[in-house]
Amino acid sequence: MAKVRHHVIIGAGPAGVLAADTLRGCDPDARITLVSGESEPPYSRMAIPYLLANHIGEDGTYLRQDADHYARQRIDVVHARATRIDPKKKSVRLKKGKPLKYDRLLIAAGASPILHPVPGLDLPGVRTCWTMEDAREIADRAHKGDEVVLMGAGFIGSIILEALIERGVKLTVVEMADRMISHMMDETAGGMLQRWCEDHGIKVLTGTRITEITRGKSRLDIALSSGKIISAKLVVVAAGVAPNIGFLKGSGIKTDRGVKVNGFLRTSAKDVYAAGDVAQAKDMSTGEFSVLAIQPVAADHGRIAALNMAGKRTPHDGSLNMNVLDTMGLISSSFGKWDGVDGGDGARMSDEAGHRYLRLEFKDDRLIGVQAVGITDHIGIARGLIQTGQRLGRWKEKLMKSPERLAEAYIATAHGISHA
Amino acid sequence: MQMALVIDPGKCTGCKQCELACSYVKEGEFNPAKSRIRVFDFHQDARFVPYTCTQCAEAWCQQACPVNAITTNDSGVKVVHDSLCVGCKVCTIACPFGTINYNASTGKVIKCDECGGEPACAEACPTDAIVYMDVEQAGFDKMRQWAAQTDAGARA
């Protein structure tokens, strides 16, 4: 009788949970252990803003809604932080409890907020918004009419922003870059979003840093690089995240920005794989290996890594960077090389008054990047066209003139329709 | 037997009865903008293309959902559970066909669920451009091949 394999997965986010389910699907007899560094049932950070906005309860954030899911799938969930990996002994040391021996290991340990060297970030009333515990703390402190400062208007900051507004707080956003969401949007889109926020009563300070936070009488005083000092009851820090690779020190597993993986999501160590926010895997747009800390990529990684762990050799040809954001009803998204490439062509269409913007980027007659504001219908087609590298032929010229016909272009090329 | 919506654009006249039937069943009103099926009009080529979810095996939307609000039923149909959907829209960018869409009036996403086995669009189609039939018999269509191409790398 063949030996029963033991799959250990570090991290109970989307990549880890999807990997566990995938492994169960193709390796019915294996032992599967899911190691969660937090005390809650596996949950989705993506859902935290909706929890903060009181749209859902904590259970609404759970990655699997069926309470018996893990038991039924025979997935052992261990609530303990992994502190060390020894690939030679094939074991994972935990903060509490016995080390886990594995046959195959998946590192899906995710990311954590970056600790910035700003004095006062450790004060009470200053909080990152990343874990369930953070969410509880923020919910406890941010109430209707309270003055709140949000540090960072990147993608995550902007997601939290809406939740804070729904809680009825008076919000000031402080962002170092010259515009909101500079990693996902160009000046036009970022500017549109900023004006939208300002129209909804949010103070947006771009090109501004927080230099120090001090405890005032009953509130926090926040010193800005502009020299101004503003005060608030709560400061929410959303100024970037970095892969959780610290615990790999000494393991011999190669890291760079994240855990380095090959085209099958395997790390430098035998039988050890990595997935999700912690992995530095192939970006299909650039061909380079980089960290793409987004939900759909975590799902792709989790599934493909699991297939490889189960012995089904499955290449990972690269994931597509993409994001979607709802800012008080104004929905924006970006895909791939949204800022274009040298030698490519771009088409833009903007309607400032209608809060709509669409930017397409091409290389030859293939779509490589999309940015959209205020346009949601059939938007996933952007992914389809970019990822398949579908040649657009005559439709490229049409799209250069009328980018809004993207969905038509996709269906037409799929159906071999040339005119129009 | 695997039942599916099989679409023949060559028979479509662009009447939009499918959109009307769909929106009535799903929204209780006649509203093509909220239909889960949409007819694309390529008038310069004399062609109309009804377009909706193919219930692809890859289930991009389901995999991308952070709160397990999309599941696959026994017929292979991907179903959105409104009580769980938080409206994060990740599925709408993850679906490479663009056939799961955000409905701003409910704050949830919407997609074709084949009406639980009695699709109203097929019933309403006057020209049999949309039929609900056993896919193994249908020799199925380009959209499935398209689905295969769109795989993010997993060619398993």
Add this chain to the structure above:
Amino acid sequence: MGWTGKVLRVDLTNGTCSDEDLNMEWADQYLGQRGLASKYLAEEINPKVDPLSADNKLIFVTGPLTGTCASTGGRYSVVTKGALTGAIACSNSGGYLGAELKFAGYDMIIFEGRAKKPVYLYLIDGKAELLDASEIWGTSVWDTDAWLKSRHQEPQMHVAAIGIAGENQVLYACIVNDLHRAAGRSGVGAVMGSKNLKAVAVRGTGGVKVDDFKAFLKATNDGKKVLAENAVTGEGLPTYGTQVLMNVIHEAGALPTHNSKDVQFDGARDISAEAMAEPRGKDGKPNLLANQACFGCTIACGRISKIDEEHYTVVNKPEYWHASGGLEYEAAWALGAATGVNDLEALTYANFICNEQGLDPISFGATLGAAMELYEEGIITDKDTGGLKLKFGSAKALTKSAELVGKAEGFGKVLGLGSKKMCDKYGKPELSMTVKGQEFPAYDPRGVQGMGLTYATSNRGACHLRSYTVSSEILGIPEKTDPHTSDGKAGLVKAFQDATSAVDSTGLCVFTTFAWTLEDIAPQVDAALSGKWDVDRLLETGERIWNLERQFNLKAGFTKKDDTLPKRLLKDAAKTGPAKGKVNDLGKMLPEYYQLRGWTKDGVPTNETLSRLAL
């Protein structure tokens, strides 16, 4: 229910848009669309106003079934005082615009005044604004459509626009929506042009509700079944379009040819539905590519055609090598039989130009037919035409004229007057085949007696769609009558007029009545609306509408004298075919008709009639 309950009033003079409630009392009395907007127009303007002045109003109006799943439930009408006729005008169109208007939250748009500079109305989900149209003024309907969709990044927008014909106030300019559906007749496009209104661009994502969904689905499903099983609506129209009539009417000897000198056309076969479907000699492909439905239509009679790329009209013009709206019967007749041209590709090209420039092909073709007769008579000379040889049968004369008329350049300006004013200009009023200034369509009243009375009494000038007795006299629907006798035709015409007025007020297409009677329509209307709507109420409403329109025209200055036909139809007998030797017997039918209508012998509704109809 069935209504959004909202009217958009657009004051072009002051550049403002405002919402008001739909007058439900009038909706109860006039149903919707044609009836309802006619009531608004009659209440709001002096019937004597100059149609092209700022005092005229232009109303875009839907019916209660517009935007529902009723088969053909996508119609809208444009109601105004007609530029061509000076009579009340109601031009009905399909496509998708009418339904979109409802989805955008409105039942009706009333345009009043005149904009100082060209503008267009941009309407999206309850928000309306007038925007600068200077960039599209002077461009075609097709370019305008593309520009607006691109400008607003809204590929699902629906657009109704005038082409250069409307801008130049060509008297039979139409309003084209969805590229090739048109509110075609009576010069509604010239009125729009006179208001400096280039286009109406609509996008709506709202829904339409009906009063009783369950009953509505049953009634509309029953209706669809009837349409599918009927030979005309289930087979003839989808396969051949209205062009199925070309050979039929030719054989009946009722095809007005060469400006009605003849009643049969030798080239009928060449320009028929059958010819459209056959592979061409040149490229081996048929002219007809597909059939298209308007919104909600389960008949799908629309034609989508493509011109042979090597045909002289387009050989160096790839911009015309795509598919677009092809010939329907009326257009094929006017561009073909009326002018004696049997070149199908030339007709298709002229039809494209009509759609692009916003011209009513019926009036254009008929006017050209009259010009050809004037030319062959030597009354119009090469000097007038700038060297253009206006010979019957000349495809080049047809396509060149089509290119000129919208631009209102050279002889095109004369053709743009319409047949009536053009023949008056040359001192030959008797050569104008018009009633109340409007060119009559594709049925010769010598071969179909009822159509003589239809044309003579039509409230918008000569028109087949006001009482299509061809249905009974030629096709036998709902029952066959003899086309060569005037006996009983007064009653037939009245019954058709009243029923059609009602159908035109529902949001449904009149073509459904090849299969449907009011018995099929009443349950659909009844389920959509909150009140009780049965056949009797529909007929009474239709009669009320007809009399309202009649009163408008009487106040506008029309009299009994205008209820007549060109002399040619009353004096010159048909030369060939089954009706050989016949003239139209209007003199006998008209008094009988007045009497049946409850009008005086001068054609004025009696007080008794008015009070019976609550007018």
